[in-house]
Amino acid sequence: MQDSRNDALVEYLLGCARQDAQALDRLYRATSAHLYAQLLRILRHEASAQDCLQQVYIRIWAAAGQYDASRARPMTWLGTMTRNIAIDWIRRQRPSEHDSDELIAAMPGLSDIEADVDLAQHSGELHQCLAELNEDQRRALELAYFEGLTHQDLANQLDQPLGTVKSWVRRGLERLKTCMSHLI
Amino acid sequence: MHESFDLSDPHLREAAAGEYALGTLTRDERAAFESLLSVSHDVQRDVERWREHLNVFNEQLTPIAPPASVWKGIAEATGTARQPWWRRLGLWQGMTATAFSLALAVTLTFSLGQNESMESDYVFVVSNPDSSPGWIVNASHSGEMMVQAVSPNAPAPGKVCELWLMTKDGEKPMSLGILPHSGSMKVEVPKEYLAAFPDSDLVITLENPGGAPSGKQMGPTLKKGQFTAVEGRHIL
Structure with a gap:
């Protein structure tokens, strides 16, 4: 089932590379709800997520020729592109290079409580490999992954020494890799 | 390290x-x-x-369907939107000569508009408050810019929407012109802004007819955003 879905997505991406409008339409139908959920999780603001979702598919249309099925599954490629666009969007909203919590909190749009979305989006069952992480490790990895935080940003946000946070990240990554490698 | x-x-x-x-x-x-x-x-x-x-x-995230307006913006920006019936030439087959001439005239008129298209290296979709696409701004590395009205919401009576380039070097905002309510307009980015414009903010303000006399007396901001590079170099 998963393989046939992958194959279909690869076909759509190849179609986009040939500038086939129907392939873009099908790719959008098959993937937009996943990428929109990802953008909402990162940006926490509906209008910004919708703007970024448009950017994602405009870039897919322009860059689908670069997709190499031997190097990444389609959803990983699309998810990575989506994450990069969203984190780039967050960074461009920052008035300076200093990545402090105060600046992130003050970003226009992100503090718009009215449009804030429910973050409790986790599907019922946590992926078994995420369940292998302890709470600190999972929190550190999720914050880094969805909010684009560096080690130092994480230490500031979690109010923990830098060394502690680095250890959570590294050990969390090791556990994740070990578990995921067994699944393949 | x-x-x-x-x-x-x-x-x-x-x-x-x-x-x-x-x-x-x-x-x-x-x-x-x-x-x-x-x-x-x-x-x-x-x-x-x-x-x-x-x-x-x-x-692990639960999928959430985006609103239909998002797809509309993508289809318009990528040129994959379904063409209206009067642009599908196949429909003209079998018509009378008079009707065909009329059709040709319509098609040619439309083509003249299409000829203004340009190679796009950057794109910025200006959304309406309901997230439907209002305008699409395409720009090339060389500073050619094309603003196309898709379905912009009408501004308040007696007002116009003005597009600005906000460079990050503290220079005063540069007006790129009044946004058209229909059709398209071309803008040339001045040479001194060429290096900075892809990373600059774009801002749309509400102004009196004629626009703001200077970047220091701009009206209220309706929308702010940045160009997206359509090339692959920044993708992964």
Whole structure:
């Protein structure tokens, strides 16, 4: 089932590379709800997520020729592109290079409580490999992954020494890799 | 760089690939890692594997359907929107000569508009408050800019929408003109703004007819955003 879905997505991406409008339409139908959920999780603001979702598919249309099925599954490629666009969007909203919590909190749009979305989006069952992480490790990895935080940003946000946070990240990554490698 | 960031040790290098894919490295660490990444296929494979592992964070999210207006904007911006019936030439077959002449005139008129299209290196979709696309702004590296009205909401009576380029170097905003309510308009970015314009903010303000007399007396901001590069170089 998963393989046939992958194959279909690869076909759509190849179609986009040939500038086939129907392939873009099908790719959008098959993937937009996943990428929109990802953008909402990162940006926490509906209008910004919708703007970024448009950017994602405009870039897919322009860059689908670069997709190499031997190097990444389609959803990983699309998810990575989506994450990069969203984190780039967050960074461009920052008035300076200093990545402090105060600046992130003050970003226009992100503090718009009215449009804030429910973050409790986790599907019922946590992926078994995420369940292998302890709470600190999972929190550190999720914050880094969805909010684009560096080690130092994480230490500031979690109010923990830098060394502690680095250890959570590294050990969390090791556990994740070990578990995921067994699944393949 | 922290003591365990040693790219000569295979185990630590593989761990650094995970932190690179996760995005937690400092700027210096990232730069050092990328110099290795650019030449090592093994390191590229490590990063690809880590991206697959980390995608598990996305897989746990419950899908949420975006509003229909998002697709409309994408279809317009990529030129894949379904064409209206009067632009599908096949429909003209079998018509009378008079009707065909009329059709040709309509098609030619439309084509004249289409000929204004240009190669686009950057795109910015100006959304209406309901997220439907109002205008699409395309720009080339050379500073050619094309603003196309898609379905902009009408501004308040007696008001117009003005597009501004806000450079980050503290220079005063540069007006790119009044946004058209229909059709398209071309704008040339002045040479002195060429290097900075792709990374500059674009702002749309509500103004009296004629626009704001200077960048210091702008009306209320309706929309703010940035160009998206449509080339692949920034994608992954």
